Amino acid sequence: MAHASGLADENFVPADFTHAESGVHYRIYRENGRDWLSFDRQSRDPVHGKRELLYYIGSGRRGLTYLFADDGFLFESPINWYGNKRLWDMTPAYLNAHEIPLNLPAHTNCLHCHVSGMRPPLDGTENDYEMPVLSGSGISCERCHGPGATHLRSGAIVNPSKLSPQARDAVCMQCHMEGRVSVERPGRHVYEFRPGDSLADFIRYYVTPASLRLGAVSQVEALAQSVCKKKSGDTMSCTSCHDPHSSPSREARVIYFRQKCLTCHGPDFGSKHHPEQTDCTACHMPASPSTNIAHTQVTDHRIPRLPSVEMPRLDKASASRDKVELVPFPDSREADDDVRDLALAWEQLANSGEENARARAEEMLERSASLVPDDPETLSALGYEQQRSGKIAAARKSYQRALALHPDLIDAATNLGVIEAQSGRLESAISLWSSAFARAPGRSSVGINLARAYCLAGRPDAARVSISRILEFNPDMSAARRMLEHLSRTGASCDPN
Ligand code: HEC
Ligand code: HEC
């Protein structure tokens, strides 16, 4: 975990390839001691430019990506190194993109698992960080031993093995658990968690039983299903097999893990059971060779009795064949009873493409809003559902209340802007969108809305500024370029159609 992140320079992998679908030629190269990403398309819609790469994320064993800053805002590189195939390609969700996704914000939820010493983004923004973003390379001692670890001699370090089993497991879970969806607790952020805290005070995780069955989940969820863990209970943890300070070498790994198994199963069992093959994990914890996605287990932590076939991948189709269910992980009475968190979890599930969850989400959000009327996240999500189902007056009210409680909410401001514009309140829409776009300039669609509103309000110069700002962050957005050309030609109108 010492190579989970760092300065780009410390893990430099050059790139030079053309992405067929978009016709863009990408390069990662070093020049005058600095690292660059360049993008270039000569033919249709020419575009070219470069960004200085500041940090890397991922050792490269399974994958690697870089981060760059644009006017202080931090973004992920549009291309990824795929460790298994040993090649560069687009980042996972953009393999077939026709435009360069240069505006992917580096959110805290991405950084908190990969870097140490991360500070939250500046007020009201989602990715405007004070530089430097990380205080050192990799996962530092503090992430597992608490703030006292910076002064090891003071003796104030948290030793995870001396914590309660729940708090001990939370130290690894803060980074090795994602769940199908997760919800931060009211006013809390998972990156505020410190070793010794209860993780459930900061975040709740939810899993769908379908994903559990398929095994396309994190090591934490998978291990929880193993007979070893179920029968051993709290005496078993990640450190029953892993040394958090080092991994065994390739040559040593077979004996290393065998000894871990035999700590519980006993040397006698080991001498009788399959003496022809010393590698217990070859049969009981096989690695899935095809998995190339970070964040799903490669090694089958369910520790099956019978050597299992390759783990099937969880895709949307296989998930929705089952009745949609969502359960807290770990399950607890408090989590089950928490309507606010559960409602937001259903909403996230619906927004992740699980349309079967939509009705349930709206119903639960209504209930949650009547139980906890002052929760800005609930009101923002409820507003969205109301807006989708055409309850415009109710949606406006929900958004307004959400923003009164928490003026920084970008989605609520953006969506309320749409309602305002549609009901002819252009100035109100402009004010909402310009504030949101200033704080999230990577959100090109907000910029497009804003430019259009400026045009309608007879302010073409302001429209031009907005479109230029979009293109600064998203230079390959053809809709914005067409809009700018049309505006230059007509002098007043934004809409090319
Ligand atoms: C909940 C914590 C968590 C979040 C959020 C998270 N990661 Fe990861 N990531 C991990 C862990 C743990 C691993 C390594 C083990 C694994 O794959 O299970 C990993 C692996 C990776 C790898 C491969 C690293 C290697 O060893 O080769 C890359 C690249 C990566 N993550 C990038 C990202 C990016 C980019 C984001 C944000 C969009 C992100 N991750 C969000 C925890 C997280
Ligand atoms: C990924 C989490 C993690 C990181 C990072 C980490 N440790 Fe640990 N450390 C642990 C765990 C877990 C234990 C308890 C191991 C056990 O006994 O099962 C431990 C135990 C220790 C102990 C023994 C404590 C005692 O009282 O016996 C020392 C000393 C220690 N770590 C120092 C460090 C230092 C120094 C760093 C940074 C260079 C570091 N650790 C980084 C997880 C971590």
Ligand code: HEC
């Ligand atoms: C701050 C986040 C964080 C914490 C806390 C954390 N991990 Fe990790 N872990 C990662 C990331 C990120 C990777 C991928 C490392 C990379 O890209 O090199 C990883 C990789 C691993 C690996 C794969 C082998 C390796 O060293 O790369 C193991 C095993 C592992 N972690 C176990 C643990 C255990 C056990 C704990 C709890 C004691 C723990 N981790 C706590 C983030 C974390």
Ligand code: HEC
């Ligand atoms: C912390 C103790 C512990 C560790 C470490 C451990 N196990 Fe287990 N395991 C158990 C217990 C307890 C059972 C259930 C009783 C039994 O079968 O002995 C079990 C059961 C099993 C089973 C039977 C599963 C079934 O479906 O019936 C297999 C297979 C297994 N372990 C393999 C392994 C392997 C391989 C390792 C090392 C990679 C390992 N175990 C490490 C405690 C452990």
Ligand code: HEC
């Ligand atoms: C019974 C032993 C055992 C336990 C317990 C265990 N692991 Fe593993 N883990 C392994 C083995 C074996 C590998 C494969 C290592 C290798 O091939 O070098 C592995 C690999 C990993 C990897 C690398 C990615 C992958 O899936 O191959 C990560 C990350 C990881 N474990 C995290 C965890 C975490 C977090 C926990 C606690 C929830 C945990 N492990 C508990 C045995 C175990």
Ligand code: HEC
């Ligand atoms: C060549 C493949 C293979 C290897 C290597 C292997 N096992 Fe197994 N193991 C099996 C199979 C197959 C079964 C199921 C036997 C049955 O149901 O009759 C099994 C069953 C088990 C069980 C359940 C108890 C029992 O006797 O049915 C445990 C526990 C277990 N193995 C642990 C281990 C441990 C620990 C190691 C390494 C010391 C190991 N296995 C190595 C194939 C293997």
